[in-house]
Amino acid sequence: MKNVRIWFKKDFECRYISHLDLNRCMLRALHKSRIPIWHTEGFNPHPFATFPLPLSLGFRGVNECMDVKLEDDEYSFEEIISKLNDCLPRGIRVFKVTEPVMKAGKIAFANFTLKIGDDRTSSKLICEQINELLFQDSIEIEKRTKKKTLKTVDIKPAVKNYEVTEMFDFAQLDITLSAGSTDNVNPNLFVSALFNKYNVEYDVDITRNELYNSNMEIFR
């Protein structure tokens, strides 16, 4: 039995499926591919797969991963890539299989690229707004808790680093935020803060890039 980490991109139509649906898609693909994956041993056996950090609906993911247990230690990683890709919708593409180096619990940060803009507003102005907001000592935003009540959180401490770039028809924000099971901050919170502050609504396209551990080493 060998633990393997399967790396994939989630984009195009598959941006719009939820984490639960992604899970279902992956299990079905694993089942169809006949790759020797360890199955749960309950009454309804199914392939066992875990996702180190779920991705929000609507985000593109270019370095997503899923952990499974391989029953055949000699099974080729190349084979896993090609077989799974044959069984997945075109919006999910596996590109790499590795043996996990870090545990999923080590994830501490995630890096995102946000493309923010619309046809009516100059990207220069949006860049200024983003910079102004991120320059504040605190960025407070109301967040819905699991108990459905609203609570105000400050997301400024979660911002590890960022860079704002003025592009031709949008403003690009590259931002690294706290992530993982304890202090996860969804970049959508930042977007809401921006919209609230300036009373605007732009199109936003969010991509999650790399995950990091607490020492800012790339999650592997």
Add this chain to the structure above:
Amino acid sequence: MVSKEVERLLLKVQKPGRYVGGELNEVIKDKKDVDVRFAFCFPDTYEVGMSHLGMKILYGLFNKVPYIWCERVFAPWTDMEELMIEHKIPLYALESGDPISEFDFIGFTLQYELSFSNMLNMLRLGNIPIKSCDRKELKNIVCAGGPCACNPEPIADFVDLFFIGEGEEVDLEVIELYRKCRDEGKSKQEFLQLASHIEGVYVPSLYDVEYNEDGTIKSFTPNCDAPSVIHKRIMPEMDDVYYPENFVVPNIEIVHDRAVQEIFRGCIRGCRFCQAGFIYRPVREKSPEVIDEQCHNLCNNTGYDEVSLSSLSSSDYSQIVPLLERLTAWSKDEKVSISLPSLRVDGFTDEIMNKIKTVRKSGLTFAPEAGSQRMRDVINKNVEESELLKTCATAFEGGWTTVKLYFMIGLPTETYDDVADIANLGQKVVDTYYQCPNKPKGKSVRVTVSASCFVPKPFTPFQWEPQDTRDEFANKQQHVKESITTRKIQFNYHDASTSYLEAVFARGDRKLCKAMELACERGFHFDGWNDCFDLDKWLEIFEECGIDPAFYANRRRSFDEILPWDHIDYGVTKDYLIKECKKAYENTTTLHCRLKCNNCGAAKYGKGVCFEKRKNMV
């Protein structure tokens, strides 16, 4: 394929995965390489439509033809619809993202009457004139099929042509004719007239209806040489009929998220309330070898780990045990579970139970349909109370502790005593549990009793019957409720309003088209959903149009009245239906097709159960 404009909306709506396509096994063609584009529309949400077997069959069949590209279209949910209207985005097909107005055919499958308003709404969202006469060119041919096409009259003004019966052959013949007509520069009218001569095609615009003063039909006259009777099409040999090796596998969870394998068409039983039991006659089975192969392929190609065997009554499949043996030979190793829906009370044997238990223990549902034996004889259900109790005992001994029982309220000749017997039967099932020596230890039993409101349907022996009024339904529901004395029984029922509207549409005539048109103008949609359904708004429209809904729902017809669907022939003769109706009044049952041929008329197709050897003659 989604346009930039649509993408802007997707994060503002619930379940955006409904609107993007891009699933495994979706068929993408280059539109330059095809001659005919077919928009297959299901007038309900993605999750409902994607669960429908007929669509999967026809999608695969059409796309196998190189010159056809068939794409899928579903009704956008209300949040998406609102945004699409606001941003002027016309209804589009999932594969190409092209508006449906660019398609040669816009085909609807009509599975339930309450989806009629969605059909019109989808045309409206596609910027297509809803009335057939307003679409003058030979393009955007609006066609429809499915069980509700058996009485096409309430939507006769909107649909250019109906497919009557099974579509595998006739649909392709019509598409081919269209291609020829277009190449020859023929008009839409010329195309429709030619199409009306293909067996299984009904072109409503080629017929005139005259009415008597009392609103009943006086005459129904074909024009332009159209046939006076429209005969349904059937596929005689089930082993030869096309079956998809692949389903489009949705990325989001749908209602029936599993592989589906058809095992036979039709039903031997002839329950008198059941439309499917008459319009799909005669029973034609697939052989176990063919089912096994198709089923295995389907699981391999989709990755589903569950397959459900589909038919009107699975336990009536003549070789059910050998079939299950074949399937379980591979299903266990491949971790696929087999589910067997539509089990009859008398078909749940130890043998079958053990076969399905090896893979997954699903809930058990039986449909006695009526509480008293007299009532079950009236509807020809042919299920004895003792059989039901014996079956429940088998199930309880097999470890089940929950049973669902389905009933109908408002059946012809029903009395309040019959209604109370629904509760009594539930009680007897509870008692059976406690009398069972090998019942699961330390567990309580739960019996769910669901009662729906009976809707008389065309082509059944009850097609002349009045539906109970809504007040009567409410009283009867209350009566069941009061007759239940234990908490082990959960009673489910719902308001009769939807069944009332269903009854109006099911046996409606062309006078209803005016109301449908008005409903479309007012943006009616999703009548089958509680979120959207509002009977009062429909009643308002009926009143404005001078239509009395009770004329359709609550009126008893005489046997000699011309019914709106009399010009359509599903094989079963009207004389047979009258005979069955009279037998119902006498509480007399009819033996099923395998025991005795009752000369219903379906033997004229020359195939299926009508020509099987009857082994166990009584």
